[in-house]
Amino acid sequence: MIGLKYCGGCNPFIDRTALVQKIEKLLPQGFKLSTDKPMIPWEKGILICGCPVACANRPEVKTLARQWVLISGPMIDFEKVPEEKMAEVVAGKIQL
Amino acid sequence: MALKTPEQYEESLRKMNFKIYLMGEQVKNPVDHPIIRPSMNSVKMTYTLAQDPKHEDLMTATSHLTGKKINRFCHLHQSTEDLVKKVKMQRLLGQQTGSCFQRCVGMDAINAVDSVTFEMDQKLGTQYHDRFIKFLRMMQEEDLTVDGAMTDPKGDRSLSPSQQADPDLYVHVVEKNEQGIVVRGAKAHQTGAVNSHWILVMPTMAMRKEDTDYALSFVAPADAKGITYIYGRQSCDTRKLEGVEIDVGNARFGGHEALMVFDDLFIPWEQVLMCGEHEYSGLLVERFAGYHRQSYGGCKAGVGDVLIGAAAVAADYNGAAKASHIKDKLIEMTHLNETLYACGIACSAEGHKTASGTYLINLLLANVCKQNVTRFPYEIARLAEDIAGGLMVTLASEKDLCHPKIGKMVEKYFKGVASISTEERCRILRLVENLTLGTSAVGYRTESMHGAGSPQAQRIMIARQGNLEHKKKLAKNIAGIKE
Structure with a gap:
């Protein structure tokens, strides 16, 4: 199970819904995304924030998973990525 | 050392070997020059307040490199709290100096060079960030004042750097060898240049491939051989040479700019921190300008506090404080x-x-912050002049006020409310004059317009960052328009 946590979505620079759909399609069988609060921390999580402020990137959120891929607007883990390549990069990081 | 005392800062400047020209003469001792000294006092205040327990929470920070207590001016922001404290510190210093x-x-x-050299090294395999961190350690350890130098003279604005009739109108590399590079050109409007220990030079704008020689960043001692400073004039600057205090308006503090x-x-x-990575x-440029546009939300508000206070005191001394339009x-x-x-x-935040x-x-x-700064100080200054009254520009001189024969006339006819001396009234009116059209107006007005980029530069960034597509989608959704 891959954790999925969204920011509140007040100023999205990217289409968060479309991005998550693309990521889901790229993940191999057996990988499933979940927004339910976990009983024990997820092994991996995708923190998807619409803009560079990444306001959901908070300590209490970070405890929900052991390892995170942070999407903050046009950036993945603080590196700018073209929107059309974002899903591919995230899926790659999840499978590592 | 980590924190210099104000005295150590002044002494460190005395040991430097600047090549400075002011009004056609070379200045041998800038620290004690009556025109330059007030600007040195303003920088010195950044060292003074860092020693004061009442201000250390804003003025100092903990180095993420060494864990030592350092001056916040030498700090890389490690949190949004650091960014907020920076603005508060700048407001405090504007209040304490009434100047830049x-x-x-x-x-x-x-702060800009740190993140950009890091990202450059990650992508290109260069070694600029390590060099920068080495410099930063020295800057923090010795509590150095560093002049961030960005603006080139630019010559013909319709031409790119390499198209200029004179290639030196943009800073560029003229030679590279095993030891280093040789640089030619100039940086204009350099704030605090001759009160600085080192300079950190950055490119003035986004460079294209044909302008590779101009994509340049480096650090150098501010008194390095090969650097000449031509000190900029300010409105009313020669009042500082008259041996008077009241007429100067703000006799202790000021700012300065120079051509480097x-x-x-x-x-x-x-x-060398960038050499050709256009x-x-x-x-x-975008990151430095962004940080500097944030800065103005602190420093100009601090100077604004002084001007609002001066206008209110002038109203008190004029006997007009209770008038409803003055309050408004x-x-x-x-x-x-x-x-x-x-x-x-x-x-x-x-x-x-x-x-x-x-x-x-x-x-x-x-x-958005800086765009407001290009406008609001002008309106604040206009209202201050309105409240102060015309006397702020028609007042007799300090020498007339102190004159054995006519002094009594000046004292008598420039009196406001009876309980306040004419000298005190003159002092506050001269401060309003200083901030609105004297030496400090350089920082409070025109620097508010053009410093950290002229208004159009912010409008370009606002257009780029404004996320207009998202706003269109919102409108279409509310209007029931299907994509």
């Missing part, structure tokens, strides 16, 4: 000033981490 205290450009430069000329300046490779020049004008000035500050705080770990402000809000 000059040290922000260096702080903004190190590089005449075949040699820079060893260890001090694709990163725009990012460096002071409210308007406060509203405008706090709006400047609000944007400075907002772009800090909405900041975010970069790949190097250093925090960057929200660029949209920082540009």
Whole structure:
């Protein structure tokens, strides 16, 4: 199970819904995304924030998973990525 | 050392070997020159307040490199709290000096260069970030004042750097060898240049491939052989040579700018932070400008506090303080000033981490902040002049006030309310004059317009960062328009 946590979505620079759909399609069988609060921390999580402020990137959120891929607007883990390549990069990081 | 005392700062400047020209003469002792000294006092205040327990929470920070207590001006922002504290510190210093205290450009430069060199090294395999961190350690350890130098003279604005009739109108590399590079050109409007220990030079704009020689960043001692400073004039500056105090308006503090000329300046490779990587020049300019536009939400609000106070005191001394229109004008000035500050705080609170770990402000809000700064101080100044009255520009001189024969006439006819001396009234009116059209107006007015980029530069960034597509989608959704 891959954790999925969204920011509140007040100023999205990217289409968060479309991005998550693309990521889901790229993940191999057996990988499933979940927004339910976990009983024990997820092994991996995708923190998807619409803009560079990444306001959901908070300590209490970070405890929900052991390892995170942070999407903050046009950036993945603080590196700018073209929107059309974002899903591919995230899926790659999840499978590592 | 980590924190210099104000006395150590002044002494350190005395040991430097600047080549400075002011009004056609070379200045041998800038620290004690009556025109330059007030600007040195403003920078010195950044060292004074850092020693004061009442201000250390804003004025100092803990180095993420060494864990030592350092001056905040030498710090890389490690959180949004650091960004907020920076703006509060700048407001405090504006309040304490009533002028530009000059040290922000260096702080903004190190924060921009840190994240950009880090990202450059990650992508290109260069070694600029390690060099920068080595410099930063020295800067923090010795509590150095660094001049962040960005603006080139630019010559014909319709031409790119390499198309200029004179190639030196943009700073560029003229020679590279095993030891380092040789640089020629100039940086204009250099705030605090001759009160600085080192300079951190950055490209003036996004460079294209054909302008590779101009994509350049480096550090150098401010008194390096090959650097000449030509000190900028300010309105009413020669009043400082008259041996008077009241007529100067703000006799203790001030700001300064200078033209910094590089005449075949040699820079060893260890001090080079960008050399030809044109694709990163725009990012460096964008980040430095963003930090510096945030800065103005603090410093201009602090100077604005002094001007609002001066206008209110002038109203008291004129016997006009109870008039409803005066009260309303002071409210308007406060509203405008706090709006400047609000944007400075907002772009800090909405900041975010970069790949190097250093925090960057929200660029949209920082540009909105500076766009307001290009307007509001002018309105605040207009209202201050309105409240002060015409006497702020027709007042007799301090020498007439002190004259054995006519002094009594000046005393008698320039009196306001009976309980206040004419001298005190003159002092407050001269301060309003100083801030609105004297030496400090350089910092409070025209620098508010053009410093950290002219208004159009912010509008370009606002257009880029404004997320208009998202706003269109919102409108279509509400209007029931299907994509």
